[in-house]
Amino acid sequence: xxxxxxxxxxxxxxxxxxxxxxxxxxxxxxxxxxxxxxxxxxxxxxxxxxxxxxxxxxxxxxxxxxxxxxxxxxxxxxxxxxxxxxxxxxxxxxxxxxxxxxxxxxxxxxxxxxxxxxxxxxxxxxxxxxxxxxxxxxxxxxxxxxxxxxxxxxxxxxxxxxxxxxxxxxxxxxxxxxxxxxxxxxxxxxxxxxxxxxxxxxxxxxxxxxxxxxxxxxxxxxxxxxxxxxxxxxxxxxxxxxxxxxxxxxxxxxxxxxxxxxxxxxxxxxxxxxxxxxxxxxxxxxxxxxxxxxxxxxxxxxxxxxxxxxxxxxxxxxxxxxxxxxxxxxxxxxxxxxxxxxxxxxxxxxxxxxxxxxxxxxxxxxxxxxxxxxxxxxxxxxxxxxxxxxxxxxxxxxxxxxxxxxxxxxxxxxxxxxxxxxxxxxxxxxxxxxxxxxxxxxxxxxxxxxxxxxxxxxxxxxxxxxxxxxxxxxxxxxxxxxxxxxxxxxxxxxxxxxxxxxxxxxxxxxxxxxxx
Numbered sequence: 120x121x122x123x124x125x126x127x128x129x130x131x132x133x134x135x136x137x138x139x140x141x142x143x144x145x146x147x148x149x150x151x152x153x154x155x156x157x158x159x160x161x162x163x164x165x166x167x168x169x170x171x172x173x174x175x176x177x178x179x180x181x182x183x184x185x186x187x188x189x190x191x192x193x194x195x196x197x198x199x200x201x202x203x204x205x206x207x208x209x210x211x212x213x214x215x216x217x218x219x220x221x222x223x224x225x226x227x228x229x230x231x232x233x234x235x236x237x238x239x240x241x242x243x244x245x246x247x248x249x250x251x252x253x254x255x256x257x258x259x260x261x262x263x264x265x266x267x268x269x270x271x272x273x274x275x276x277x278x279x280x281x282x283x284x285x286x287x288x289x290x291x292x293x294x295x296x297x298x299x300x301x302x303x304x305x306x307x308x309x310x311x312x313x314x315x316x317x318x319x320x321x322x323x324x325x326x327x328x329x330x331x332x333x334x335x336x337x338x339x340x341x342x343x344x345x346x347x348x349x350x351x352x353x354x355x356x357x358x359x360x361x362x363x364x365x366x367x368x369x370x371x372x373x374x375x376x377x378x379x380x381x382x383x384x385x386x387x388x389x390x391x392x393x394x395x396x397x398x399x400x401x402x403x404x405x406x407x408x409x410x411x412x413x414x415x416x417x418x419x420x421x422x423x424x425x426x427x428x429x430x431x432x433x434x435x436x437x438x439x440x441x442x443x444x445x446x447x448x449x450x451x452x453x454x455x456x457x458x459x460x461x462x463x464x465x466x467x468x469x470x471x472x473x474x475x476x477x478x479x480x481x482x483x484x485x486x487x488x489x490x491x492x493x494x495x496x497x498x499x500x501x502x503x504x505x506x507x508x509x510x511x512x513x514x515x516x517x518x519x520x521x522x523x524x525x526x527x528x529x530x531x532x533x534x535x536x537x538x539x540x541x542x543x544x545x546x547x548x549x550x551x552x553x554x555x556x557x558x559x560x561x562x563x564x565x566x567x568x569x570x571x572x573x574x575x576x577x578x579x580x581x582x583x584x585x586x587x588x589x590x591x592x593x594x595x596x597x598x599x600x601x602x603x604x605x606x607x608x609x610x611x612x613x614x615x616x617x618x619x620x621x622x623x624x625x626x627x628x629x630x631x632x633x634x635x
Contacts, residue, residue, distance in 0.1 A: 141280045145245055149276045165274055168251045171198040175221035177256060178264060186258035194255035197266045199224065200274060202303060203248045204281075213241065214265075217252060218303075225265040226252045232269050240273065247277030247303075295623050296631060311617045312627060314433060318613060319386060321432045322406060325425055331382040331408055336371035338364065338388065344591065345369030347527070347583045348391040351401075364390035369530065369604065370591045372409050373559060377599045384408035386609070397621040398551060401630050404609040413603030414558040415542045419519050422546055422554055422605060423452050426517070426612075433616055441549050441618055444515060452517040452546070457499075457506050460520055464510040477501040484508045499524035499539055514547035523557075529569040529585055531557035548615060556605030563595035 152163040177197060181189060189195060201219035215226040230238040232254075244250065254268040282288050282304055294301040294308075301308050323333065341360065343350035345367030355362045368387045375383050386406050393399065410417065430437050430448050437449040461467050470476035478493045481504055488494060496504065503524060514520070522540040525533050531541035543557035560566050570592065576584035613625040623629040 138280060142278055145276065145278045145280075148243060148245070149278065152273075152276060161272075163276070165272065168200060168272060168274060170200040170219070170251065173221040174199065174201065174217070174219050174224040177224055177266075178222065181256050182264050184258075186260075186262070189257050196254070197256050198251075198253045199266060200249065200251040202277075203244060203246055203250050206244070206246060208242050211238075213238075215241075215250075217250065220309075225259075225263055226254075226268050226271075227257075227259075227265050228268045228271065232267070233271050237271050241271055244273060245277060245280070247279070247281045248273060249275035249277070292631070295629050296634070298627055311613075311619065311625065314617060315613050315625060318429060318433055318616065319609070321429055322386065322425070322609075325428050326384045326406075326408060329382070329421065329424075331384045331410070332380060334372070334375060334380070334383045334385055336365075336368045336375075336385060336387070340365055342586045342588050342590075344585055344588050345530070346391075347529075347585060349393055349582045351390050351392045366391050367405070367606065368407050369606070370588060372407055373599060373602065373604070374591065374594045376409050376411055376559075376602050377594045377597055381411040381600075382409070395630055397623070398611065400610065400622050400626055403622075403626075405606050406609060407604065407606045409559070409602055409604040411600040411602050414601065415521075415544055415556055415603055418556040418603040418605040419452070419454070419544055419546075422519075422556070422607070423517075425607070426548075426553075429612070429616065439615065439618075441615055442620060444549075446549060446615070447516060450516075452519055454519045454521065454544075456522040457502050457520060458522070460506055460510050460514075460518075461502060464513045465505075467505070471502070472498060474498050474501055477505050481505055481508065497524060497526060497539070500526060503527065511547065511552070512550040515549055518547045519544045520547060525569075526572070528557065529573050530560055530566075532560045532562075533565075551611055551614075552608070553611055553615070554605055554607045556603065559599070559602040559604050561595060561599040561602060563592055566595055567592045 149163065152161075155161065156163045177199070181195065199217060199219065201217040203215055204218045204223065205214075205216035207214045211230045213228045215228060216223050217226055228238065228241055233241070251272040251274055252266055252268045253270040254266045256264060257267050258264055282300065288294050288297075288301055288304055294305075302312070326333070339353070339355070339362045341362060343363040343366050346369070348366045350366050351364040353362050353364065354360070365387070367389055368385050372383055372385060384406060385408075386404065388402060389405055390402050392401060395401065427437055427448050430439060437447070439446040439448065455463065458471055461471050467476070467480070474496075477498075478501065481491070481493055481501070482488075486493060486504070486508070491504070493501070493504075506520070521544045522534065522537070523531070523543040523545070525531070525539055525541050528541040528543050531543040534540050534542055541557055544555075545552050546554040560569070570585065570587040573585040574587045577586065610622050610625055613619070614622060617625060619625050
């Protein structure tokens with residue numbers, strides 16, 4: 120068999136073995152390494168090696184060269200470290216594949232070049248071990264860029280075997296629980312989270328270019344506020360008081376608008392003690408921004424620019440595909456009121472303003488008087504409920520839905536012509552809410568009255584109603600300029616940009632029930 124044949128031969132499939140036995144064998148190998156160290160040999164877990172190269176950089180710099188070009192003149196040195204993913208031991212010469220954070224590269228190892236002892240050690244190494252290799256780059260006869268090793272070292276002994284190299288991790292929940300293994304085995308997972316990191320960088324750049332200043336607000340709140348949601352409760356021992364994990368940064372950000380910062384944003388982690396689903400995780404990431412002298416229409420315009428910028432910069436196109444269906448970000452996003460959406464996507468017709476008809480339809484969709492208290496809802500609230508049940512999932516292309524009821528929008532400015540609804544919008548793409556924004560309520564007396572209504576609802580048993588925040592009312596009494604605000608769900612945005620069906624696919628460590 121030629122060197123080229125060795126380099127490209129498929130490794131023989133290993134027979135599955137008992138994992139506990141494999142772990143025991145690896146522990147014995149580590150024990151031998153520790154004994155060697157105690158006798159004056161190599162350190163079992165050295166930390167003095169610093170790779171000078173990365174797999175992707177070597178591929179980019181030398182992958183396009185021919186073997187003759189690489190052999191001409193002085194040898195091109197290479198120094199790399201990473202996880203041992205494949206190994207083919209064949210007598211005096213062997214091949215291995217090493218994976219670092221940027222990709223993979225092949226290592227060619229001979230007993231002659233690395234020495235008898237090092238070669239014997241190499242043959243005992245296991246897949247998953249972290250190794251270091253130094254040598255020079257060359258190409259096999261089949262054209263695969265490789266490193267001809269002149270020195271090898273074991274940096275970290277892996278005690279657990281990797282999943283089957285042919286199939287990877289098949290159990291989706293196991294991927295979420297053991298994300299570290301998922302990232303080792305699945306290049307698409309690494310790419311997905313690398314894209315998320317780049318998206319946050321693009322988002323920050325976009326906001327700064329729009330004139331916004333990034334700020335940080337507390338994650339522990341004495342009063343939960345900024346959204347209708349059930350908070351997580353904790354206790355601060357030194358202050359001797361209960362505290363709440365942030366459900367939204369809104370009220371603190373608007374305090375900054377009162378203080379004179381005219382455009383602020385925060386990329387924040389928020390927490391809501393609610394259900395877990397493909398769309399919801401109790402710990403999630405939002406970007407919230409507030410701009411003085413903007414209204415909800417300005418924020419809609421900005422949201423369009425933001426989503427187009429993210430898609431163009433990250434994917435190079437405004438024509439996306441999500442779960443097999445196209446999403447067009449190039450066209451102006453549709454804008455319609457809740458009533459218009461009901462007309463467009465249901466057969467409600469003349470009954471759109473008929474509370475009894477809406478209640479009847481909601482009951483047919485599974486809602487009940489006992490649980491949902493339908494008869495106590497106002498007409499605008501019933502319209503929203505029917506929209507959420509019958510229309511929301513149909514809004515595949517980007518669509519702004521406007522004019523939410525004042526009674527469920529306690530922080531939004533009421534519409535001057537129709538005070539029963541607010542200057543509020545929600546952005547839907549692929550049937551999911553991606554953003555929520557509005558012209559902010561800056562009338563301190565109106566805000567105090569709305570807080571009081573929320574407090575009454577909470578006293579009546581609504582766990583998601585807001586608390587009365589006296590300090591925020593006091594801040595408004597100093598005067599807040601006309602302001603527009605928005606919150607963008609980063610996790611759902613990444614679902615769209617990475618074509619991921621579940622929010623757990625775009626959160627490195629999603630919330631899961633504790634293992635038994």
